[in-house]
Amino acid sequence: MTDNIKLIHAFSIALELPEHEVNDGLEYSSHKKWDSTAHMILVAQLENDFDVMFEIDDIIDMSSFAKAKEILLKYDEKLSL
């Protein structure tokens, strides 16, 4: 599984969305399923799947799928996202 597929899969599970709906256009609060509760679950899912612990500032900044990639790369630059 590539890192990108892993990330799509993590978003899909956390936000309870079909994988085809997970793309760079997906944004916090603009999709009805990505609310504050789902955001907490998403953070936990990403930390678990990518073995990282996010700073609070990064949790706040994680406002889209594209931004999540950018933030994850800060923690592990070897990821192919």
Added chain:
Amino acid sequence: MVVLITGAYGAIGKAACFSYAKSASLLFITGRDQVKLDKLTQQLQQNFDLPVKAITADVNDAEHIKALFQRLSKTSKRLDVFVHCAGTLTQSPLLMTRVDEIQTSIATNLTSSILFCQQASKLMMRNKFGIITLVSSVVARQGSAGQSVYGAAKAGTEGLVKSLAKELGSVGIRINALAPGFIDTALVEHFSTEEKNKIADKTCIGRIGQVDDITPVLQFLSSDGAKYITGEVIAVDGGISL
């Protein structure tokens, strides 16, 4: 069941460690003093057949708390029960309390609860399950002369419990607090026997509390029997608050 206990070598914390050691599969204990933590780890390992991981941390330091959870998540990947026993009691009239003493009391008794809940709940969300129990005090609701800052911090803790119960319930995390009354620990060793007797007379039960009055309630709150209880503050005070 993976359990984390702060203030582990304090009277209530130590009793909690011995109590949870009977049911936990992995026990994390924390406190500021490495020597005391090591001694407690040794005692627990002599008495129970479970892995005990001691992590030295100052609850007043956000970086220490973060580092503690980094170590914890590397070791276990999950946290089921978090019991926050760390706290200090300072006794002085408000007019004789320095700003740094106020800040330290708020940091130890309230801010640390907030920061630990932030990290613990994040880890618990991975499994959509977790039980948090904070230690408040009867002083939060009843007040006590000379304990205004401590009482303010503990009242804040109770507010934290109510709001977090609403925030975290939908992701499978319960949070409650236990509010001990006058418990015979090192925190109150400066009270004379006469003063302790006077306090005992104010309880319905007619005695001051012991740490073994506390641990069964901690166990209950983290048991299946309490699976529909969240956002509550349970007084364990012999009826002193009535």
